Amino acid sequence: MRSFDYLRVDEIAAAIAEGALPETRFLAGGTTLLDLMKLNVERPASVVDITRLPGLDAIEVGDEVIRIGALARMSKVADHPGIKDAAPALSESLWRAASAQLRNMASIGGNLMQRTRCTYFRDPGAYANCNKRNPGSGCAAKSGINRNHAILGISDACIAVYPGDFAVALVAFDATVIVRGSVERRIPIDSFFLLPGATPHREHALALGEMIVAVEVPRSPALKRSHYLKVRDRASYEFATASAAVGVELADDGHTIRDVRIAVGGVATKPWRLHAVEAALKGKRFDEATLRTAAAAAVKGAQSSGHNGFKMQLTPKVIARALMTAGDMA
Amino acid sequence: MSPARPITLEVNGRRHDLQLDTRTTLLDALREHADLPGTKKGCDQGQCGACTVHIDGERVLSCLTLAAQAEGRRITTIEGLRAPDGTFHVVQTAFMEHDAFQCGYCTPGQIMSAVACIREGHAGSDDEIREYMSGNLCRCGAYPHIVAAIRDAAGRMSKGAAL
Numbered sequence: 001m002r003s004f005d006y007l008r009v010d011e012i013a014a015a016i017a018e019g020a021l022p023e024t025r026f027l028a029g030g031t032t033l034l035d036l037m038k039l040n041v042e043r044p045a046s047v048v049d050i051t052r053l054p055g056l057d058a059i060e061v062g063d064e065v066i067r068i069g070a071l072a073r074m075s076k077v078a079d080h081p082g083i084k085d086a087a088p089a090l091s092e093s094l095w096r097a098a099s100a101q102l103r104n105m106a107s108i109g110g111n112l113m114q115r116t117r118c119t120y121f122r123d124p125g126a127y128a129n130c131n132k133r134n135p136g137s138g139c140a141a142k143s144g145i146n147r148n149h150a151i152l153g154i155s156d157a158c159i160a161v162y163p164g165d166f167a168v169a170l171v172a173f174d175a176t177v178i179v180r181g182s183v184e185r186r187i188p189i190d191s192f193f194l195l196p197g198a199t200p201h202r203e204h205a206l207a208l209g210e211m212i213v214a215v216e217v218p219r220s221p222a223l224k225r226s227h228y229l230k231v232r233d234r235a236s237y238e239f240a241t242a243s244a245a246v247g248v249e250l251a252d253d254g255h256t257i258r259d260v261r262i263a264v265g266g267v268a269t270k271p272w273r274l275h276a277v278e279a280a281l282k283g284k285r286f287d288e289a290t291l292r293t294a295a296a297a298a299v300k301g302a303q304s305s306g307h308n309g310f311k312m313q314l315t316p317k318v319i320a321r322a323l324m325t326a327g328d329m330a
Numbered sequence: 331m332s333p334a335r336p337i338t339l340e341v342n343g344r345r346h347d348l349q350l351d352t353r354t355t356l357l358d359a360l361r362e363h364a365d366l367p368g369t370k371k372g373c374d375q376g377q378c379g380a381c382t383v384h385i386d387g388e389r390v391l392s393c394l395t396l397a398a399q400a401e402g403r404r405i406t407t408i409e410g411l412r413a414p415d416g417t418f419h420v421v422q423t424a425f426m427e428h429d430a431f432q433c434g435y436c437t438p439g440q441i442m443s444a445v446a447c448i449r450e451g452h453a454g455s456d457d458e459i460r461e462y463m464s465g466n467l468c469r470c471g472a473y474p475h476i477v478a479a480i481r482d483a484a485g486r487m488s489k490g491a492a493l
Binding site: 001003004005006008027029030031034035038039047049051075098099100101102104105235236237 | 335351352353355374375376379382388389390391394395396398399443446447450452460461462463464465466
């Protein structure tokens, strides 16, 4: 691990000033950063410990909006009674991620900023070629073992999956990321994450020195009737092979879809909202055949890279099952 | 090398004044500098749970925590679990009675994790124990006995046995 300076701050302004210096990283839970520093993927010259900043760990479930401070830990949000009641998919996406120990450490802001688990990205000793780690060097995954790689949102430069669960739920329910630098900005979650395109080393919309201070999620009937389904290679403590965050609101007749939200994880280069599938379902009858037909369109334009073609079949099934569970049909 | 900096840790109620490179993890600080080798180093990458300790009463991974981050926090390791008179913790006793280990290397992490799992209220059924203990791997495969020990200890603790 490269040697670094460690600095602890107790004011946001000080953190932002330090964070704007080159080769500096904010350290919260450390579950991504310290891991990647041990692997020599992250090599900061300075680390700014923000865990003692006051007032950034509140969880507020208001009548209109849920606001979660960036330093709230995953376990606290997952177990919060108000979140479980108003937003089951948010709670489920958190407790089905990582392990109990990691959830006690990892912050909500850091969770959004977690980096891909692409094995080539994580192994600079064996693979020099990774456009995300070393821009312009190529992509070892495209001709390598890519069973766990993305089929949606990929580019010639990168096929790495965004690994998180919580952000998938946030994307489905139109969250906003609140960041602070010289000024405070509100960034819609879908534009917070960037497609890899020709610049896969750029993963998010944060400017140098900017820090996530909170996320906000508007409350809705679909969020109240939501579900996060995570399909993976083992029953617990594993990243998604394919996942879906969904929510549904039925009309008073009990079977017409008034509102529906769908986003998928484990299959795309960023948390992936499926507006077209949602549009195809609105106003239709909530039954299995309709859901399966609409879900099939989720992989329109998707591309296999060799080993991950099974995700073409798996993704629509995960969406349909998640919706049936949310609608009490499973 | 980073210059060493003074770092004070409070472990099992005792103060340790250490001089540590900023890169030192809490795990290495405990094992190599505070003479507390009970906490085990497995993967050193946050994937196996062998290094589980409590910080301010909550289970965390000491291999992904910088020692500097733990300053001013209350750290508990497996060495601090016994009562002052030497009596084993209920979970330690249950692990022995249920033969919940083979080689024993993962055991300190399993026990620290189990104590927290019960305290959190996540030991209500075998399925819940498996889910909330999934961050502690056992390569000997002692899982059925580990689950039985935790279920037993949770029952005894709910009946008022000392935490």
